[in-house]
Amino acid sequence: MSGVRLSRRGVIAGAAAFCALATDSRATRRLRIGVTLHPYYSYVANIVGDRAEVVPLIPVGFNPHAYEPRGEDIKRLGTLDVVVLNGIGHDDFAERMIRASENPNVPVIEANRDVPLLAAVGQMAQSRGKTISGKVVNSHTFLSITGSITQVQTIARELGRIDPDNAEFFTKNARAYAQRLRKIRAAALAQISEAPSASFRVATIHGAYDYLLREFGLEVTAVVEPAHGVEPSPAQLAKTIEQIKALDVKVIFSELNFPSAYVDTIRRETGVRLYPLSHIIYGAYAPEKFEIEMAENFATVVRAIREEGGATQSASPEAAR
Numbered sequence: 001m002s003g004v005r006l007s008r009r010g011v012i013a014g015a016a017a018f019c020a021l022a023t024d025s026r027a028t029r030r031l032r033i034g035v036t037l038h039p040y041y042s043y044v045a046n047i048v049g050d051r052a053e054v055v056p057l058i059p060v061g062f063n064p065h066a067y068e069p070r071g072e073d074i075k076r077l078g079t080l081d082v083v084v085l086n087g088i089g090h091d092d093f094a095e096r097m098i099r100a101s102e103n104p105n106v107p108v109i110e111a112n113r114d115v116p117l118l119a120a121v122g123q124m125a126q127s128r129g130k131t132i133s134g135k136v137v138n139s140h141t142f143l144s145i146t147g148s149i150t151q152v153q154t155i156a157r158e159l160g161r162i163d164p165d166n167a168e169f170f171t172k173n174a175r176a177y178a179q180r181l182r183k184i185r186a187a188a189l190a191q192i193s194e195a196p197s198a199s200f201r202v203a204t205i206h207g208a209y210d211y212l213l214r215e216f217g218l219e220v221t222a223v224v225e226p227a228h229g230v231e232p233s234p235a236q237l238a239k240t241i242e243q244i245k246a247l248d249v250k251v252i253f254s255e256l257n258f259p260s261a262y263v264d265t266i267r268r269e270t271g272v273r274l275y276p277l278s279h280i281i282y283g284a285y286a287p288e289k290f291e292i293e294m295a296e297n298f299a300t301v302v303r304a305i306r307e308e309g310g311a312t313q314s315a316s317p318e319a320a321r
Helices: 002-028 038-048 071-077 092-100 123-127 145-162 164-189 210-214 234-246 260-270 289-307
Strands: 031-035 052-056 082-085 108-110 130-132 135-137 202-204 220-223 251-255 273-277
Touching: 031 038, 031 145, 038 052, 038 082, 038 145, 038 164, 038 289, 071 092, 082 092, 082 145, 108 145, 145 164, 145 289, 164 289, 202 210, 210 289, 234 260, 251 289, 260 273, 273 289
Parallel strands: 031 052, 031 082, 082 108, 202 220, 202 251, 251 273
Antiparallel strands: 130 135
């Protein structure tokens, strides 16, 4: 009988150990966090570090403007613990994916919940924007340091509620990341001694850069694209050129990878210089991608302002001596 009792004690002890192990496994399992766009991958990766896994919903090589959910992508969504969304028109496909997945009630973090939104203009207002509080909004808040910092803070706070054991860690990382982003903006603005004058008019090929240009005090005079990624007809191109001339535009901010024939024709016919900006939607997902490409965007805007006479260069420490 003593052998039987010992066996039972062993079974009980083993069961207790298994339960403890399972509980520990659940406690230490990393969150799987879905993201829709490259900037959000960078935001979340910098917030969570090695304490969660960041999972892109769109594979590398797909453009979110034209993305149609695939079966394997919807299946992957069913394995996620939470999804971070732009939520204001740039990733509406994700809402369809969530509804079609095995996990339709997955928690969703609306990153733009606390971001002041600009109205959409041009083709975006007609075809792609989302109506919020009675206006069609510009969804490209991630192309701004100010808007990005607000989103990072929102994401960190909400992830902390879902994973309270790591809430302090997430908050600390979000603050450090926000500080690095502020330095990008400060370094760029320090190169310009004063804000561009009201006569310094700029246009954009794509309606994505209003938030970015507002960081420099610039208002977009015109958006000249016919539709995102679509090369204009000859009639549309002629109308665009007339509009640029009539508005006395000093600089046009183009988009990297935009059809070169279109850009070259505008430059030749108007004499206005075009400066390319990154939309941050191409290439591999990486934690550092947003910082790198936003720093390049800010440097491009500074160069445009200085080269086209929008403002004078800030004096260097050496010149001031």
